[in-house]
Amino acid sequence: MIDEDTIYSALGWNIAAFWQKFESVVIEYRRRYMSRDQWTGFEYLGGRMIVRIREVDPVYKVPDMYDKLIPNK
Numbered sequence: 001m002i003d004e005d006t007i008y009s010a011l012g013w014n015i016a017a018f019w020q021k022f023e024s025v026v027i028e029y030r031r032r033y034m035s036r037d038q039w040t041g042f043e044y045l046g047g048r049m050i051v052r053i054r055e056v057d058p059v060y061k062v063p064d065m066y067d068k069l070i071p072n073k
Contacts, residue, residue, distance in 0.1 A: 004048060012049040019046025020062045 002003065007015070026039045053060045 003053070008049060008052045010051055015046055016049040016053055017062055019043065020050070023065070 022044070023043070026043070030036055030038050050060075
């Protein structure tokens with residue numbers, strides 16, 4: 001498996017932004033359609049990447065364009 005430092009170095013910011021953008025969608029899908037443990041691994045990974053980012057940059061905030069899902073019109 002890949003260690004956390006390697007994941008953070010390669011994709012940490014993208015994973016964090018992706019998780020924060022789709023977190024509400026995943027939680028709603030869990031509630032409606034999937035099992036309660038669906039995507040828990042990615043939820044954990046996204047949370048760990050956010051923690052790592054905030055260790056480096058304590059004032060980190062997800063850019064507004066990644067903050068939530070905005071469907072195309």
